Structures are given as structure tokens and as C-alpha cells.
Amino acid sequence: MTRYLISFNDGAMDHIPAEEIPDVSKATHAVVQEAVNAGVWVFGTGLERQQASIVATDGMVTDGPYPETKEVIGGLVVVDVASREEALAWAAKIAATCRCAQEVRELLPDPETDAMLREADRRR
Template identity: 70%
Template sequence: MSRYLISFDDGAMTFPEEELPEVAKASLEVVREARDAGVWVFGGGLQRQRASVVSTDGTVTKGPYPETKAVLGGFAVIDVPSREDALEWAAKIAAACRCAQEVREIMPDPTV
């Protein structure tokens, strides 16, 4: 099994605000389906533009950032047998969230 990060950028969800309850319900249904299938590891939405960057010297730069800086809006980590499986789950999440999703394989941890 391999773990994959499925994510979308902040601001990618461009549907009308009144549709948010319907989108939230659809998203939770996909999470429930992934849990029932045993592939869900962890995920969630992130507070908009609340990121902080910590430099190698310990300097902290707090958001919000200019709109030109891409910021992660939400993510899911799943554990599936193949990239194709990850892409299928990403398609379900994209449909539920009504926005495109990025899929990246998480490098295995040799100590685990």
C-alpha cells in the first residue's frame, strides 16, 4: 500500500456560498466511504490564509499572503494499493468538493 496526498488550493472552491451545505454533505459522504473502505488516513480543510512560514533561522512570517502565493485549502491522506486507486478517490473528492484535486505520492518512511 502507498499513501497519497490529495489536495486543492485555497480559493479553488468557486461555487456560490449558498451551495456550501450541499458540498459539505457530499464531501463528508466521500470521507465516510473512504473510511468504510479502509483507505482514509487523515484529512480536512484548512483555515483560509492562516499559514505561517518558519525559516531555517527560526524567523516566522505569518499570513495572510498576497493572492499570488498558492496556499493549501484542504487535503486528504489515503492509503491505497496503486496510483490508479488514488486517482479514483481524487475524482470522487473533486466531484464532491466541486474543484480539481492534486494527487501526490508520499514517500515511504523506511523507519516505519
Template identity: 85%
Template sequence: MTRYLISFNAGAMDHIPEEEIPDVSKTTHAVIQEAVNAGVWVFGAGLQSQRASVVGTDGVVTDGPYPETKEVIGGFCVVDVASREEALEWAAKVAASCRCAQEVRELLPDPEHDAMLRQAGRRW
């Protein structure tokens, strides 16, 4: 199985009228439940873009976001699926439920990371 990040940019859902947000939430949670039931859901969340910070290699913290940043991730989920095609199918379901386009990227495998999690009795 391969993990994929499915994400959308901050502001991508701004076109949705406030009164329709509960329906979008309900539909999106149904897709999440479907992914959980299918055993492919790993994790997902929306992000607070106005609370972003950058920590430099020297430990210095700079608050953001920055005006020159054109796009920041507004929300994401990770699925663990057998193929890119399957990841694209899940992204299509998420896009329909969230009413916004989704970007799909394969997460690079890290066997050492997975081994550490297994040793700790956890799963990604």
C-alpha cells in the same frame, strides 16, 4: 499500501454559491465516510491560508502568506491505497464532491516513521 496526498488550491471552491455549500459539505462527508468504510482514509482537513507562518532553520517566524505566492493548498486528504490508479479514483470522487480539481501526489515511504508510530501504539 501506499499513501497519497489529494489536495486542492485555496480559492478552488470560490465559484460555488454560498447557498450550495451545505450540499457540497454533505456530499464531501459522504465520500469521506465511504473512504473510512473502505479502510483507506488516513486524514484530511481544510487549511487556514491567512494564518500561515514560515519557521526558518534559525527559528525565526515570519507570518504569511506572501503576495508572490501564486498557489497555496486550501485543503487536503491522505488515503492509503494499493495503487496510484486507486488514488486517482478517490481523487475523482473528492473532485466531484468538492466541485474542484484535485492534485494527487504519492507520499514517500518512511519505515522509521512508521516504526515510531507503531511503537507508540499509533497509526498514520
């Protein structure tokens, strides 16, 4: 299985009238439940609209994002699926319920971190 990041830009849902947000939320949670039931859901969340902080390699903290940044992530989902086509299918469901386009990117595998997480789960 391969993990994919499905995300949308901050402000992508601004076109939705406030009175329709409860319906959007209900539909989106139904897709989340479907993904959980299918065993592909890893994680998902929306991000607060706030100015990010950038932490440099020397530990210096500055306000961000950088001025040249045109778009920032507004929300994300991680799914663990067998193929890119399956990730695109989940993205299509999310796009329909969130009423905004979704970007799909494959995450790099990290067997060492996965092993650490399995060990941590085992100890719990």
C-alpha cells in the same frame, strides 16, 4: 500500500454559492465515510484562510507565504491505497463532491516513523 496526498488550492471552491455549501459538505462527508469504510482514509482537512508563518532553520519567524507563491493548499486528504490509479479514483470522487480539481502526489515512505507510530498506538 502507498500513501497519497490529494489536495486542492485555496479559493478553488469560491465559485460555489453559499446556499449550496451544505449540499457540498454532505456529499463530501459521504465520500469520507466511503473511504473510511474502505479502510483507505488516513487524514483529511480544510485549511483556514489566514496568512501562514514561515519558520526558518534558525528559528526566525516571518509572515508568509513568500511573495512569489501563487497558490497555497486549501484542503487535503491522505489515502493509503494499493496503486496510483486507486488514488486517482478517490481524487475523482473528491473532485466531484468538492466541485474543484484535485492534485494527487505520492508521499515518500518512512518506515521509521511508521514504526514509531505503531509503537505509540501499542502503548495507548
